[in-house]
Structures are given as structure tokens and as C-alpha cells.
Amino acid sequence: MENHYYNAEDLGKFGAVSEWQKTMGDKFFAWYSEVFKEGALSAKEKSLIALAVAHAVQCPYCIDAYSSDAFEKGWSEEQMMEAVHVAAAIRGGASLVHGVQMMNKVKEIAM
């Protein structure tokens, strides 16, 4: 086993998770492929959402996969970076908005 937690080659082995739990694994991959099909949202739009979410959850496998996929589907570098900013803004905002909770608590106990 490689001496680090993430290995780029492991992305290609994703399907192997079904080996230890076939029913759930098969269901996951069927659902996953259904999610990314053309639907009310196009496959291209879904790819950009996936790219943003990949950055929000900071998954290196997903970033690898959806950087390629989004570019292949025709999003420009600028559009992709804007999507990452959206993810970052929501993450940053999500932290900051809790500042209100902090303010509430402090106001509650302060004289």
C-alpha cells in the first residue's frame, strides 16, 4: 500500500467498493449514473454543479474527475473558476453566518 492517504490511481478502482457490499454498491452506481444523465438539467450543467460540490467537500478524486469532465463538456476555465468561487462563497458564508449564532449567545450571557 502506498504511504499516503490519497492515490490518483484509486479513482479508477472506485467500482471495487461493490466487491464487499454488492447490493448497495450496485444501487449506488446505478443511481449515480442516473443522476448524471440528461434530464431537466443538462449533463453539462450537472457536471459544473458536481465540480463546485467537489470543491466544497474537497474530494481530490471528484476534483480530478469533474475538472476533466466539465472542461470536456465545454465549460471554459473562467466559468469553472467561477463555479469554484460559488462553492467557496457558500462555504465561507456558511461559516460566517454562524457569527450570528455567536452574537446571539454572547448577547444572552453578557451584561
Added chain:
Amino acid sequence: MKSLQAMHHLLAEAGHQIEVLEHQGELPMFRDKLQVVGLFPLLPVSAEIFQVNIGKMCNQTCRHCHVDAAPDRKEIMTRETMQLCLDVLKNNPSFTTVDVTGGAPEMNPDFRWFVEEIKKLNKHIIVRCNLTIILANKRFHDLPHFFKKHEVEVVSSLPFYTQDRTDRQRGNGVFEHSIQALQMLNAVGYGTAGSGLLLNLVYNPAGAFLPPSQAALEKEYKAELLKRYNIFFNNLYVITNMPISRYLDYLLVSGNYEKYMDKLVNAFNVAAAKNVMCRNTISVSWDGFLYDCDFNQMLDLKVSCSHSQHLSSFDAKAMNQRSIVVNQHCYGCTAGAGSSCGGAVAK
């Protein structure tokens, strides 16, 4: 930019390209893949399309070009060799379509004569026009009218509907001129409903990746080109870049070669393999030699029937019974939905 040949680059040699394709990385042999699915030896199913490469001279020097075409290339087909093509076409009615390519085929001084003569034989004619040639010089400005007069089907590359991606692959300014040329083609009726004048566009990935779905991209191209430039066209063909010549050089220099080949191999699709274009096409080089396809032509892999390798000794029966010459580059035709001069081949 110069051609690989003008730069005396090793990859200008077909033999060196084959060496790389056969020995770099540890890829399964294409012929073994075909064997497993019962398609080896690969056999022709018909002889419908006669594709003629009338020269390597081109006004552009695109980075992905499998022909290594450029303004510095001087190899073009003579009228005598064109006459040999016409003789073969006359004697072989199974060829219903003549696909004229290059380089920029219009730069051959006998191009118009050749098209007129093919038309007299009542064949459907496709010209692979790079669009910018129409604006390159005054003498080409009337090409849309010439195409219309001879009911030529025009097939043109437009790697994307945005300037950035197009110019990265095809050179600065290409997008703008391509748009103007498309508008000129539309102006004479090309791509418009009911005109019968076919204008098909070609998408190639501008990088080391495979093309997306043809149907979805066609829809997007149509909407965007209409909205941005009021341009109409008939079909979009998505074509996979073949690991040959300048695209092979790009893959090697950018460190993408092995990953790209892996992608092609992993995306091998039997349905695409059954429909590869060499099964209904014959490809002719500027000097009259015969190949299974334009890619084999660039790798100098002539047809396997040794007594029928040139127009002057064309033997239809032997050609129909030949085995198609395959090698590792063929993975480019069988990946995903497949790829041919007419786009995807598997639904």
C-alpha cells in the same frame, strides 16, 4: 508555425510514429481486442466512399493535424492522378460518394476541375473545407457559389463555438474568419432548411480528452451559433483526435500520451468497432496510392493487397476481399461512441 516535416522532426516519419504507438506504454494490441470480439481480421463491408486527399498544402497549421499539413507542404495531386481517380470511379459504380480532403483541397490548382469532372459522373461530393481558405485570398471568395453550383456537401471544422478554444487548436484569428466564412455559406443557402445544401460541422476536442455526446453538443452548437452569430448548419460530427502526427507530438510533449491512450483503450466499444469507416471507404493519397483510411495513409500503411496499392493497378475484387490494416492508432476510432469522418458511429 511549421510542419513537423519542415522542422525535420522525428515524428514526421511514419515509421517513427508507429514505433511510438507500438512500443510506448503497455497497451493491449488493437488486433487482439478485435480478435476477442470476432472482428479480426477486419474486413470491408462495401466500397461506397472514395476519399481523396489531394494535397498536404494548407493555409493553416493546426496543432492537432494528423496530416501534418501546413503552408510549407508542397505535395499535391496532379491532374494526371486525378484522372486516374476519375477512371476508377467510372469503372466502379459502387462508389457513390467522393470525399475530397487535404490539406486545404481548394489550394490545389486543379481542385475545381476535379470537382466538375466528378460531378459529371453523378457522384455525391463532399469537400472538407477548413472555412478560413474562403477568406484567405480573393480567388477563393466565390467558393460558396462554386460549392452550391455543384451541390457539394461542405464539411468544416469548428472545434468550438467560442473563439478561445478554436484559436488554441487552429491558430489565432481562425475563429473570426471561420464565422465569416460560415455566414458566407449561409448567405448562398448552405445549412438552411429546404435548400438541399448540406453544411456539416466538425468538433474535435481542444486537448487530451475524448469528445462529449454528439447529440447534446449538436444541440448546444446550434443554439449558440444561432444566438451569437445567426449561423445555421445541418449536423455536427464529433471526432476523436487520433494519436498521429502533430497530435501525437502534442500528447508526448504535454505528458498526456499514456493517459490518453489508456482512455482510448478503456473506452473500446464493440458497436463502434463494427462500424469503423474503413469498412466502407477507400482512401487515396496525393500520389495515387491506396489506403484503408486517411489515418493509415499518414502512417504509410498501404492496403494489404500488394498488387492493388495504386490507382493505376486498382483491382476492385481484391480490394473487396482485402483485410484492413490495423494498428494501435485504431483505438481512436473505437472509443466511446466511435469516431469517423462522419462523426460518431455507435448510438
